[in-house]
Amino acid sequence: MIAVLVVAIGVLYGCGVYLILQRNLTRIIIGLAVIAHGANLLLLVAGGRAGAPPIAGTDAAAFADPLPQALALTAIVITFGVTAYLLAIAYRSWLLTSSDIVEDDIEDRRIAAHLNSPPGEGGERR
Amino acid sequence: MILVFVVHAVVALVCLIGGERLGRRVLLVGAIAPASIAFAFWQLATSDADALTATVSWLPALGLELDFRFDGFSVLMAGLIGVVGVLVFLYSWSYFAERTGLARFAAILVVFAGSMFGIVTADNLLLLVVFWELTSITSYLLIGFQDDSAIARASALQALLVTTIGGLAMLAGVVLLGSAAGTYSLSGVLAAPPSGTASGVGLALVLVGAVTKSAQVPFHFWLPGAMAAPTPVSTYLHSATMVKAGIYVVARFAPVFAVLVAWWRPTIVLMGLATMLLGGWRALAQSDLKLLLAHGTVSQLGFMMVLVGWGTPEMTYAGMAMLVAHGLFKGALFMIAGAVEHHAHTRDLRRLSGVARELPWALWMSVVAVAAMAGVPPFLGYATKEFALGGLVADTPWQVTATVVVGSMLTVAYGLRFLWGTFATKPGVAPVPEQHGHRSTVGLLIPVAVLTVGSVIGGVVVGLPDALVAAAARSVDALSSGFQLALWHGFGPPVVLSVVALLGGWLLWKWPLPVLRRFTSRTPEATRVYGDSLIGLNRAADRVVSTMQSGSLPVYLSVIVTVAVVAPGVLMVRHWRSLPEIAFAESPLQMVAVLVVVAAAVAVTLVRRRLAAVLCLGAIGYGVAVLFIIQGAPDLALTQLLVETLALAFFVMVLSRLPLRFEVFPDAGGQAIRVVVASVVGLATMAFALWAASERTAPSLAAEFIARAEPEGGGRNVVNVILTDFRALDTLGEITVLVVAALGALALIRAPMPTEDPDPSEVGT
Numbered sequence: 001m002i003a004v005l006v007v008a009i010g011v012l013y014g015c016g017v018y019l020i021l022q023r024n025l026t027r028i029i030i031g032l033a034v035i036a037h038g039a040n041l042l043l044l045v046a047g048g049r050a051g052a053p054p055i056a057g058t059d060a061a062a063f064a065d066p067l068p069q070a071l072a073l074t075a076i077v078i079t080f081g082v083t084a085y086l087l088a089i090a091y092r093s094w095l096l097t098s099s100d101i102v103e104d105d106i107e108d109r110r111i112a113a114h115l116n117s118p119p120g121e122g123g124e125r126r
Numbered sequence: 127m128i129l130v131f132v133v134h135a136v137v138a139l140v141c142l143i144g145g146e147r148l149g150r151r152v153l154l155v156g157a158i159a160p161a162s163i164a165f166a167f168w169q170l171a172t173s174d175a176d177a178l179t180a181t182v183s184w185l186p187a188l189g190l191e192l193d194f195r196f197d198g199f200s201v202l203m204a205g206l207i208g209v210v211g212v213l214v215f216l217y218s219w220s221y222f223a224e225r226t227g228l229a230r231f232a233a234i235l236v237v238f239a240g241s242m243f244g245i246v247t248a249d250n251l252l253l254l255v256v257f258w259e260l261t262s263i264t265s266y267l268l269i270g271f272q273d274d275s276a277i278a279r280a281s282a283l284q285a286l287l288v289t290t291i292g293g294l295a296m297l298a299g300v301v302l303l304g305s306a307a308g309t310y311s312l313s314g315v316l317a318a319p320p321s322g323t324a325s326g327v328g329l330a331l332v333l334v335g336a337v338t339k340s341a342q343v344p345f346h347f348w349l350p351g352a353m354a355a356p357t358p359v360s361t362y363l364h365s366a367t368m369v370k371a372g373i374y375v376v377a378r379f380a381p382v383f384a385v386l387v388a389w390w391r392p393t394i395v396l397m398g399l400a401t402m403l404l405g406g407w408r409a410l411a412q413s414d415l416k417l418l419l420a421h422g423t424v425s426q427l428g429f430m431m432v433l434v435g436w437g438t439p440e441m442t443y444a445g446m447a448m449l450v451a452h453g454l455f456k457g458a459l460f461m462i463a464g465a466v467e468h469h470a471h472t473r474d475l476r477r478l479s480g481v482a483r484e485l486p487w488a489l490w491m492s493v494v495a496v497a498a499m500a501g502v503p504p505f506l507g508y509a510t511k512e513f514a515l516g517g518l519v520a521d522t523p524w525q526v527t528a529t530v531v532v533g534s535m536l537t538v539a540y541g542l543r544f545l546w547g548t549f550a551t552k553p554g555v556a557p558v559p560e561q562h563g564h565r566s567t568v569g570l571l572i573p574v575a576v577l578t579v580g581s582v583i584g585g586v587v588v589g590l591p592d593a594l595v596a597a598a599a600r601s602v603d604a605l606s607s608g609f610q611l612a613l614w615h616g617f618g619p620p621v622v623l624s625v626v627a628l629l630g631g632w633l634l635w636k637w638p639l640p641v642l643r644r645f646t647s648r649t650p651e652a653t654r655v656y657g658d659s660l661i662g663l664n665r666a667a668d669r670v671v672s673t674m675q676s677g678s679l680p681v682y683l684s685v686i687v688t689v690a691v692v693a694p695g696v697l698m699v700r701h702w703r704s705l706p707e708i709a710f711a712e713s714p715l716q717m718v719a720v721l722v723v724v725a726a727a728v729a730v731t732l733v734r735r736r737l738a739a740v741l742c743l744g745a746i747g748y749g750v751a752v753l754f755i756i757q758g759a760p761d762l763a764l765t766q767l768l769v770e771t772l773a774l775a776f777f778v779m780v781l782s783r784l785p786l787r788f789e790v791f792p793d794a795g796g797q798a799i800r801v802v803v804a805s806v807v808g809l810a811t812m813a814f815a816l817w818a819a820s821e822r823t824a825p826s827l828a829a830e831f832i833a834r835a836e837p838e839g840g841g842r843n844v845v846n847v848i849l850t851d852f853r854a855l856d857t858l859g860e861i862t863v864l865v866v867a868a869l870g871a872l873a874l875i876r877a878p879m880p881t882e883d884p885d886p887s888e889v890g891t
Contacts, residue, residue: 004711004720005753006815012746014808015727017687021680021800024788026736026781030743033773034727037750038811040766044757046818048826050712051758054844056836063844064758065828070848072762074860080769081867087780088871094784095879101789108677111668 005045012038025093025100029086036079040072127169127180127196127247133162134240138233145229153219156232160211160239163204166196166247177601179249193311195249198597202446203246203374205594206453210366211239213573217461218358220569221468231271235362238264242367246374251300251310254375255293258335261368262289268363269355281354284656288338288348296335302328312378319382329383332375333393340372340427343400347652350408350420357464360416365423365456370449373427377434377445381603384437394435395522399529401428406536410634415463415473415548419456422499422540426452429533432526433514439606440517443599447510447611450591454584455498455507458577459544462492465570466548470558475547480557482549487571489549491578496541498581500631501534501624506584506591508624509611515620531623531630538631546635588613680796684803691810698817706820716756723749734787740777744770761845 012034019031047068052059054066094100137159145152170178177197184190196204215235222228241264244257263286270282304310306320306328319325341349352364363369376394384390405425412418430452434445465488466481467473482489498507511534518527551557584591592611599606615621676682711717726745733739747770754763831852832844839847849857 001706001708001816001819002710002712002716003708004717006812008720008723008753009815010808010812011724011727013811014804015731017807018731018800018804020683021796021803023680026784027739027788030730030739030777033743034730034746037723037746040762041750041753042811042815042818044754044759044762045815048819048822050756053758053760054828054832056832056842056844063828063832065826066831066844066848067827069759069762069845070853072759073765073845073849074856076762076765076769077860078863080773081864083773084776085867085871085874087776088874091780091783092874092877099789100784102679104679105675105677108675111671111675 002045002049005041009038009042009045012041023101025090025102028102029083029090032086033079033083036075036083040075040079043068043072043075127166127178127194128182130162130166130243131240133165134159134236134243137162138236138240141229141233141236145232146226148229150219150222150224150228152229152232153215153222156236157212157215159236160208160215163208163211163243166204167201170196170201190252190310191250192253193249194247195313196247198599198601199374199377199446200246200601202449202594202598203370204243206370206449207239207242207246207367210362210453210457210577213457213461213576214358214362217361217464217570217573218356220567221356221358221464227271231268231356234264234267235359238268238363238368242371245371249312251304251312251315252297254312255297255300255335258296258339258371259290259293261363261371262286262293262339265289265352265363265368268359269352271356271359272354275354278354281348281351285348285352287660288345288656292335292338292345295331295338299328299331299333299335303332304328316378316382319386321386326387329379329387329390332379336372336375337397337431338372340369340376340431341401341424342372342397342428342431343404344652344655346401346405346424347656349424350417351653353414353416353420357416357460357467360420361457361460361464364420365460366453369423369427370430370453373430373434373445373449376431377442377602380435380437381439381442381605382437384435391436395432395526398428398431398435399526399533401425401431402533403428403529403536406533406540409540410536410543412540413474413476413547415466415475415544416460418475418540418544418547419459419463422459422537422544423456425533425537425540426456426499429514429530432530433517436521437603438517438521439599439603440609441514441521442603443595443606443609444510444514444517446595446598446602447513447591450584450595451498451507451510451581454577454581455495455505458491458495458574458581459499461570461574461577462488462495462548465567465574468570469567472558475543477555478548478552478558479555480551482551484558485549485567485571488567488574491571491574492545492548494578494581496545498585500538500541500628502628504585504613505581506588507581509585509588509591509613512615512620512624513609513611515623516615516618519619519623527623531627534623534627535630535634538628539634542632542635585613680800684799687803687807691807694814695810698813701821702817703820705816708816713756716753719749719752719756723753736781736784736786736788737778739788740774740781743777744774747773759845761843 016031016033016035016038019034020028022028022031047065049064051064052062054063054069090100137156141148141152141156144155148155166178177195177200179196180194182192184192215232218231218235222231238261241257241260245254245261248254248257266282266286269285270278272278300310302324303315303320306322306325307315307318308320309315338345338348349364349369353360355364380390380394402425405421405423405428409418409421409425412421426448430445430448433441433448436442463473466478466485469485470478470481472478494505498505501508501511515527515530518530588611595611596607596609599609711720723746726742726749730739730742730746733742747766751763751766751770754760754766831848834852835844835847836842839851841847841850
């Protein structure tokens with residue numbers, strides 16, 4: 001286990017989570033990308049120590065585990081697709097609202113406000 | 127026996143599909159279903175056995191079989207279901223005018239009859255619960271038949287809530303009981319009753335189901351509420367069949383568990399007596415005929431609960447007899463109430479007057495039914511009540527007997543109130559107008575006549591019902607043979623008690639009613655408790671929703687992230703092993719790359735300019751690519767470099783349209799929480815990374831993949847072979863995701879601005 005890699009993973013996750021808890025849509029998207037980097041690293045590190053590239057015909061005993069690499073490869077590409085899509089959403093949202101702030105859900109707010117309505121109404125609602 | 131179910135299913139379908147074309151005749155078609163129960167009788171009668179059994183394989187791997195058993199007790203119950211069922215269908219035929227929805231009504235009633243037959247024949251406890259809940263649901267649909275009435279809907283919901291909550295408790299109880307006994311077979315559990323805490327709790331839960339269904343205190347209120355149903359439904363479900371399902375279950379269990387379980391008798395007897403008294407008391411105060419009868423039914427159910435719940439052979443015998451007698455007289459009374467309402471257009475006994483002149487036959491049949499209910503010779507009700515009193519005197523403490531006698535006085539009193547209220551000519555009340563051009567009520571009274579004649583014959587030729595009751599009692603409790611119903615048991619305590627009850631009841635009825643009503647109105651109403659608890663439930667739900675759903679995305683994400691940390695974190699702490707050996711770094715280059723990554727990650731959280739944030743993100747990506755190379759994953763590094771470059775281009779393209787800096791959202795206090803949550807997640811992930819490496823128990827699949835890559839995949843790069851051969855389908859899925867994402871992104875960017883038809887409320891928010 002390599003200490004610096006563990007530190008890198010932790011920092012990536014921490015910073016990513018900090019970003020997705022923001023209100024700016026673009027910062028949230030960047031946060032997701034940061035977390036994705038951390039996740040890929042985590043996959044690889046969980047697979048074991050570093051080794052030679054897994055190319056058949058070379059010394060098999062020195063290979064790094066190829067399975068986590070294959071999984072991480074898929075993850076990288078999927079993350080790319082998701083990021084591109086989210087960016088398109090951010091762009092569209094900006095075009096429509098001139099803001100990339102994530103507002104509170106109005107419907108949820110309304111339910112919360114319902115509690116403050118005069119007593120007696122709560123029971124009649126179906 | 128299985129055929130009976132098939133017939134019910136087919137008839138229900140026929141009613142549903144062909145119903146609107148058949149019109150009112152659909153109710154006659156429906157009558158075929160309960161009539162088909164006769165087939166089971168015939169089958170049993172032609173076989174030598176005491177009981178028929180049938181099994182249909184359902185889920186044999188899970189031990190779920192459709193086990194049916196048709197024994198003496200089932201015969202008694204199925205007789206009620208079949209006979210009253212046919213009569214109710216005939217009655218409905220006269221009761222309903224031509225109207226839409228009759229097909230639905232008939233179909234549901236048929237399904238109900240089938241489910242009820244299922245309850246009394248199921249020999250698998252789980253199967254019993256299934257039928258049990260089916261009767262609750264059909265009852266809900268039938269009570270709410272007049273779905274344009276808010277009262278009907280609310281009453282239906284109330285009945286459904288009460289009986290299904292009981293049903294769910296029963297399901298839990300059945301599971302506990304079944305797993306304690308090692309079998310879900312009803313006869314198996316009764317043959318080898320389990321003991322211990324689990325089975326005790328299970329038994330209590332089953333009882334909860336039984337008492338809710340049979341409307342015992344404190345769950346009695348749904349039954350009078352259910353009177354919003356059409357009268358045929360009240361007759362069938364709420365006096366003759368469904369409400370007796372609870373009695374049925376208790377009667378099955380009592381002979382075994384009343385002796386084994388210490389709390390059984392006190393619980394059931396106290397509850398039953400309370401129900402008997404409260405029901406009778408309330409019945410006295412009612413001025414609606416159906417409500418009066420409904421409260422009376424509650425009272426009688428309490429009485430039957432005491433009888434069958436006590437668990438001694440004689441009391442069981444008495445309970446069985448009461449089941450029959452009650453089905454006959456109460457069914458008749460409900461039908462009469464319906465006929466009177468049909469004739470006079472009111473059920474209010476303060477407005478009815480002079481009905482005796484108009485409907486003399488109804489009067490005489492009511493007199494018989496009420497006399498049977500009150501226990502006047504020579505009707506079946508008298509024979510059973512004498513027997514029951516004899517059993518009470520012999521087997522129970524005197525307090526129980528005394529309470530039952532008081533309850534019987536109330537029965538006599540509300541019986542008289544029913545008679546007087548329905549038929550008497552009251553001074554100061556205008557007699558009901560004579561009905562002209564009105565469909566005759568004769569059709570309504572024919573089924574009543576059948577039930578009344580049954581009460582009379584059953585009393586005079588008491589051997590007929592006795593054979594039925596004897597077989598029923600024997601199949602529940604083998605010791606209960608040797609008893610006999612008789613019209614005259616000789617002079618003894620039962621006769622004295624009967625006379626006391628009759629006289630006392632007459633006096634109670636004579637009691638000035640206003641005084642009585644003032645008393646009854648002071649007793650607290652269970653309905654109000656129900657209503658309040660419903661309102662409370664809604665309030666609580668509102669509170670939970672408004673707490674859980676604040677509408678703020680950061681809050682939701684914080685909750686999700688915290689759970690994602692805490693749940694595996696607990697497992698990690700509990701299963702912590704010693705850490706693997708830790709090296710600081712594998713090469714200086716790795717240290718440099720990590721430094722870059724960490725620095726860039728910290729920077730990306732701090733910068734306020736969008737472009738700077740994107741560049742930091744790119745730095746992270748390239749740093750990670752370097753780490754991939756060091757880790758021995760050149761393919762990963764290559765992909766990462768390409769993807770990162772493309773992603774950077776996208777980010778720059780999109781963000782160049784947005785303002786230079788992030789907008790600042792004013793929310794104080796959130797910052798600290800964000801930092802804390804983020805730090806906790808970071809630390810937990812580090813712990814997880816360490817833990818994951820130390821937890822590996824199975825050898826990697828790597829050797830397998832490496833060995834097969836060249837011969838089977840034809841490639842030397844193992845990672846590529848895995849992606850394109852071994853996990854090819856997965857890769858195909860990945861490509862699909864990319865295509866969908868690309869199309870989606872394209873559509874979002876290309877979509878025209880909604881400039882035409884500008885709606886400020888949509889665009890501006």
